[in-house]
Amino acid sequence: MASNKRHFETIDLSVDEDIPSRLSKAPRFNGIPFDANSRITASQRYDENGENELVDELDASQNYDAAFANYELYGNMATKIVGVRFYNGHISMGEMVLLIREPNNQYDINAIRVDNVRGQQIGHVPKKDAAKLAPFMDTRSLLVEGVTTSEKKQFDCELSLKLYGTSDSTERAHLKDQMNDSRLPLDEFKRREKDDKARAKEQQAREKARQKALKAAKKGGMSMPGGNGNLSIPGSSGTYAGGSSRSDIPSQTLDDILQESERFNPRNIEHAVEQFGLNEEDLAKMDMAEQPEAMLTTMLPYQRQGLHWLLRKENPTFPAEGSKESVQLWCRQERNPKIVTNMATHFSLLDKLPDLASGGILADDMGLGKTIQVISLLLADVAAKKMAVSDVSGATLILAPLSVMSNWSTQIEKHIKKNHTLCVAIYHGAKRCHIDATTIGNYDVVITTYGTMTFEYWNNKNSPSAVPRKNGLFSVNWRRVVLDEGHNIRNPAAKTSVAACNLLAQSRWVLTGTPIINTLRDLYALVKFLRLSGGLDRFELFNSAIVRPVNQGSEQAHKLLQVLMRDICLRRKKEMAFIDLKLPELNEFIHSIKFLPHEKERYEALEAEAKGTLDTYRAQQGTEAATAYRNLLEILLRLRQTCNHFKLCGAKRFDLLKMGEKEVLDLTPENKKALQDMLHLTVETQEECPVCMEAPVDPVITLCAHFLCYNCIERIIEEQHKCPMCRARIESKDQLIRPAAEEAQEPDFDVNESSSKVEALLAILKASKKEVDGKPTKTVVFSQWTSFLNVIQPQLVAQGYNFTRIDGTMKAEARDKALEALENDPSCTIMLASLGVCSVGLNLVAANQVILADSWWAPAIEDQAVDRVHRLGQKRKTTIIKLVMENSIEERVLEIQNEKRKLMMLAFAEKSNKRANKGEAASVAQIERLLGGRSENVSKP
Incomplete structure (x- = not known):
C-alpha cells in the first residue's frame, strides 16, 4: 500500500x-x-x-x-x-x-x-x-x-x-x-467560436447600416458628428491652435487657463460592486480602543479604531454555531453547523475548527499614521512577554527598507513616554546584536532590513538550512512580524518573499498603502505570508478561486474577494469625512494642448511606424518577435517624448536595438556602455522582466542583451549557467551588467527651441505669478525625463524665474539645499522635479501647485508625487494640472490609468480610489489601444 x-x-x-x-x-x-x-x-x-x-x-x-x-x-x-x-x-x-x-x-x-x-x-x-x-x-x-x-x-x-x-x-x-x-x-471553445461568428455578423450588419446612413447624409449635404474617429476630452478647447512663437499667444490668467481645462477627480470613479464591502459609514462606526497609558502622543479617533482592529485581528475567533458570519472565508454550513467550509476552495472540516491566521494588512493611505498605530499595538500588548506559551517570545520583528529603518526607532522614541521606553535593537550591519532564543528576552523590538533578512536566510546557498536555527532572525518564534512597505514581497518566487514567509511568528502584519500594485496576483503573496488556511496559500487554488473569475467579471468572485479583504485588511483614505485631517481643498485638471502643424506631422509619422512595427511583431516568432517587441516599446517611448518636445526623441538609440540581433557580445568598455544604454531604455519603457513578469527590481542586462531582475537571473545562473531567454552560456554573475550611475541627459538640439507643451507650461507659470493671501504660488513641475527638465530650465532662466531642481543626478547635500530653497526662499517659486526620484520620501508642502508635464503608464507614481504636496502640513488650497496633448497617446494613457485605479477599488469595494497601481508595462493589448486599434485576442507579452 x-x-x-x-x-x-x-x-x-x-x-x-x-x-x-x-x-x-x-x-x-x-x-x-x-x-x-x-x-x-x-x-x-x-x-x-x-x-x-x-x-x-x-x-x-x-x-x-x-x-x-x-x-x-x-x-x-x-x-x-x-x-x-x-x-x-x-x-x-x-x-x-x-x-x-x-x-x-x-x-x-x-x-x-x-x-x-x-x-x-x-x-x-x-x-x-x-x-x-x-x-x-x-x-x-x-x-x-x-x-x-x-x-x-x-x-x-x-x-x-x-x-x-x-x-x-x-x-x-x-x-x-x-x-x-x-x-x-472542446465544448467551451466551440461555443465561443459560435458566439464570435454571431458577433462578427452583427458587426458587419451595423457597419453596413452606418455606411448606408453616411452615404445618405453626404448626399443630403449633412456632416456626421465625430467622423474623424479621434478621441477628445470633453470640455477641452485646446490652448494653442495656431502660431508657433511666444509673441502670438495672448496673456491669460490662471482662471482662464483652468476654464479651458477639464476638471478631473480620480476619486469619483464608481464601481457597481461597491455594495459588498465596508463603506465609509461602516468604517466611521468601528469600535475604538483606549489609548495605551504609555503612549505619549494623543492618538486621533480613527487611529484608536485602527488599534482596536489590530488587537482583534491578532486574536481571531470563529463564529458561534447558528451564526451566518464568516472569518477568513470560513463559515458554518446552514444544514449542519458542525461542518465548516472554506468559501473559496470549498474544503470542509467536520467537528473541527480551522487554524485562523493572526494578523492582517493595514493599508491606510500615506500620512494616516500606520507607524503610530503599530507602536500603540506594541504598547497595548506588553503582556505578551509574560505569555504562558513557552516557545513564543515577546519581541516584535520589524522589516523595513533601509531608507526608512531608522525612522522606526525615531518614532518609537518620539511617541512613547520616557518611563515606558521599549528596548529596541537595530539588527543591521557588521555590529548587529547577537540574537537567539535566549537573548531575545532582552529586547522588545528588533528592526532590520529586507536585505539583511534575505541574506541571512539564504546565506549564499540554493537550499537554505531548516528553521528554526541556532541563532539569528530565524532562531526566534517572534510575537509578531511587521512588514513595512510590505508590497516588497509581491513576487512570491523572489528570495526576499520566500525568506519572509519562513520567519516564525505568532502574528503577521503587512503595512502598505498599495496591497495590489500590478494585478490581483500581488495579493496572493500577502495571503501566503499571512498563512491563511483552506488552500489559498497555493497559487493554483488562489488563481482558480479568485484571480481568474474576478478578471472574467464574475459577481460571485467579486463578492468573495471583497469579503476576504474586508476581513483581513483595513484601509482608510485621507479624504474620508470621518478621518478629518482638515486638509485644504484639492482641485485636479486635465489641460489639453493642440499640436502645432510641424509637431503633428512628426507625431503621425512615428504613430504610423508604431502600427507597422506592431504588425511585424504579430507576424514574427522567437527572437525576431522579441526584437520587434523591443522596437515597438522604443517607438511608444518616442511617441510620448514627442508629446513633450518634437525633437526630444533623438533617433540615436534605435541603433541599440540592433545589438539584440547578435548572440553574445564581448565585455569591452564600448559594449558595456552600449548595453547600459539599452538597459536604461528598457527600464524607461517599463518593460517587464520576462521571468517574474513584474516591473523590474534591481534590473540587469546580459551579454546576450536580455533584460531581467537580478534576483530572477541570479538563481538561474547558479543552477544552469544559461540565459533563460536564449540559453546562451553565462559563466558567472560577474557577467551581468548593472545600470550606469544616472547622469543628466543633455538633449542633442537647441534647448531654446520651444514646443506647444513648453509654451503651455510657461503660460501657466506666468498666470500663477499672482500672490494669493499675500503669499506667492509655488509650483512643482514633474517630468519623468530629466532631458525634458533640461529643456524647461533655460526657458525659466530666460523668463527671469528663480527656481530650484531635484533629480537623480544630485547628491543628498544638493537635494537638501533645493528643498530648503523651495521652503524658505519667497522668491524661489518653481521646483523642477524628476518624477521617479520625487514620488516618495519628500515633503513638498511649501508648494501649492503641481504641474504633471507627462503621463506614466500607471497612475500611482504620479499620484504619490502629488501626495508630496497635498499632505499633512499643507495649509493652502492645492491645484494639480496635468498637461495632455490632444488626439495623442497621452489621452489613451489616461483611459488605461482609470482602469487601473478601479482594480484596488474592486478589492475594497470603494466608491472612489485615488491611488492604485504602479510599475506595470503596457501589454500588447494595451499597445493596440494606445495606437487607436482593437485589442481583442492579443496575448503575447
Whole structure:
C-alpha cells in the first residue's frame, strides 16, 4: 500500500525520452519558447504533521502565474479519482483539488496525482484520461483544474476537470487541432467560436447600416458628428491652435487657463460592486480602543479604531454555531453547523475548527499614521512577554527598507513616554546584536532590513538550512512580524518573499498603502505570508478561486474577494469625512494642448511606424518577435517624448536595438556602455522582466542583451549557467551588467527651441505669478525625463524665474539645499522635479501647485508625487494640472490609468480610489489601444 506521507523530489526529466520531446512543442510566451525543463519542479515543502510547514520555495523561473494568467476555458471533462482506498486524504463533494504530474511514477509515466487543498493525497486520475492530459500539462499547453462532484466512495470519487488554454489568436487553432487529435473536450471553445461568428455578423450588419446612413447624409449635404474617429476630452478647447512663437499667444490668467481645462477627480470613479464591502459609514462606526497609558502622543479617533482592529485581528475567533458570519472565508454550513467550509476552495472540516491566521494588512493611505498605530499595538500588548506559551517570545520583528529603518526607532522614541521606553535593537550591519532564543528576552523590538533578512536566510546557498536555527532572525518564534512597505514581497518566487514567509511568528502584519500594485496576483503573496488556511496559500487554488473569475467579471468572485479583504485588511483614505485631517481643498485638471502643424506631422509619422512595427511583431516568432517587441516599446517611448518636445526623441538609440540581433557580445568598455544604454531604455519603457513578469527590481542586462531582475537571473545562473531567454552560456554573475550611475541627459538640439507643451507650461507659470493671501504660488513641475527638465530650465532662466531642481543626478547635500530653497526662499517659486526620484520620501508642502508635464503608464507614481504636496502640513488650497496633448497617446494613457485605479477599488469595494497601481508595462493589448486599434485576442507579452 502506498504511503500518504508527502515527499517531493526535483524531477529529472532526462530519464524519460518522451517528456523532453514534449517540451520542444511548448507554447511561446514573450516571443520565446516556454522552457518547461526548468519549470516542472516539485515543491520543497515540509508537511510531516500538517503544522509549521515551510512555505513552497518556488523556482524563480517557474513563472506559473504569468504563463497561465490569460488562459481561457476550452472544455469540461468528467472523470474520476481512482485508488482512493490506498490514501487517507479527506475530500468532500464540491471541493477544489490539486492536480500534480508525476512523470517519475514507477507505474505510469503519465501519472497525475490528486491532492486535497491541504496537500493530502486522495488518489490518481485514471490512466486513460491521464495519458490524454499529461502531454498538454508537461508543455504547459493546458492548465487543468478540478472539483469533486461526489462524496468520496470506497473505490473512487467523481471529478470534474476544466481545461484552460492559450488566448493567443495565432496559437488557438493549433491547440484546438491537438486537443481534437487527443479526443479532449472542446465544448467551451466551440461555443465561443459560435458566439464570435454571431458577433462578427452583427458587426458587419451595423457597419453596413452606418455606411448606408453616411452615404445618405453626404448626399443630403449633412456632416456626421465625430467622423474623424479621434478621441477628445470633453470640455477641452485646446490652448494653442495656431502660431508657433511666444509673441502670438495672448496673456491669460490662471482662471482662464483652468476654464479651458477639464476638471478631473480620480476619486469619483464608481464601481457597481461597491455594495459588498465596508463603506465609509461602516468604517466611521468601528469600535475604538483606549489609548495605551504609555503612549505619549494623543492618538486621533480613527487611529484608536485602527488599534482596536489590530488587537482583534491578532486574536481571531470563529463564529458561534447558528451564526451566518464568516472569518477568513470560513463559515458554518446552514444544514449542519458542525461542518465548516472554506468559501473559496470549498474544503470542509467536520467537528473541527480551522487554524485562523493572526494578523492582517493595514493599508491606510500615506500620512494616516500606520507607524503610530503599530507602536500603540506594541504598547497595548506588553503582556505578551509574560505569555504562558513557552516557545513564543515577546519581541516584535520589524522589516523595513533601509531608507526608512531608522525612522522606526525615531518614532518609537518620539511617541512613547520616557518611563515606558521599549528596548529596541537595530539588527543591521557588521555590529548587529547577537540574537537567539535566549537573548531575545532582552529586547522588545528588533528592526532590520529586507536585505539583511534575505541574506541571512539564504546565506549564499540554493537550499537554505531548516528553521528554526541556532541563532539569528530565524532562531526566534517572534510575537509578531511587521512588514513595512510590505508590497516588497509581491513576487512570491523572489528570495526576499520566500525568506519572509519562513520567519516564525505568532502574528503577521503587512503595512502598505498599495496591497495590489500590478494585478490581483500581488495579493496572493500577502495571503501566503499571512498563512491563511483552506488552500489559498497555493497559487493554483488562489488563481482558480479568485484571480481568474474576478478578471472574467464574475459577481460571485467579486463578492468573495471583497469579503476576504474586508476581513483581513483595513484601509482608510485621507479624504474620508470621518478621518478629518482638515486638509485644504484639492482641485485636479486635465489641460489639453493642440499640436502645432510641424509637431503633428512628426507625431503621425512615428504613430504610423508604431502600427507597422506592431504588425511585424504579430507576424514574427522567437527572437525576431522579441526584437520587434523591443522596437515597438522604443517607438511608444518616442511617441510620448514627442508629446513633450518634437525633437526630444533623438533617433540615436534605435541603433541599440540592433545589438539584440547578435548572440553574445564581448565585455569591452564600448559594449558595456552600449548595453547600459539599452538597459536604461528598457527600464524607461517599463518593460517587464520576462521571468517574474513584474516591473523590474534591481534590473540587469546580459551579454546576450536580455533584460531581467537580478534576483530572477541570479538563481538561474547558479543552477544552469544559461540565459533563460536564449540559453546562451553565462559563466558567472560577474557577467551581468548593472545600470550606469544616472547622469543628466543633455538633449542633442537647441534647448531654446520651444514646443506647444513648453509654451503651455510657461503660460501657466506666468498666470500663477499672482500672490494669493499675500503669499506667492509655488509650483512643482514633474517630468519623468530629466532631458525634458533640461529643456524647461533655460526657458525659466530666460523668463527671469528663480527656481530650484531635484533629480537623480544630485547628491543628498544638493537635494537638501533645493528643498530648503523651495521652503524658505519667497522668491524661489518653481521646483523642477524628476518624477521617479520625487514620488516618495519628500515633503513638498511649501508648494501649492503641481504641474504633471507627462503621463506614466500607471497612475500611482504620479499620484504619490502629488501626495508630496497635498499632505499633512499643507495649509493652502492645492491645484494639480496635468498637461495632455490632444488626439495623442497621452489621452489613451489616461483611459488605461482609470482602469487601473478601479482594480484596488474592486478589492475594497470603494466608491472612489485615488491611488492604485504602479510599475506595470503596457501589454500588447494595451499597445493596440494606445495606437487607436482593437485589442481583442492579443496575448503575447
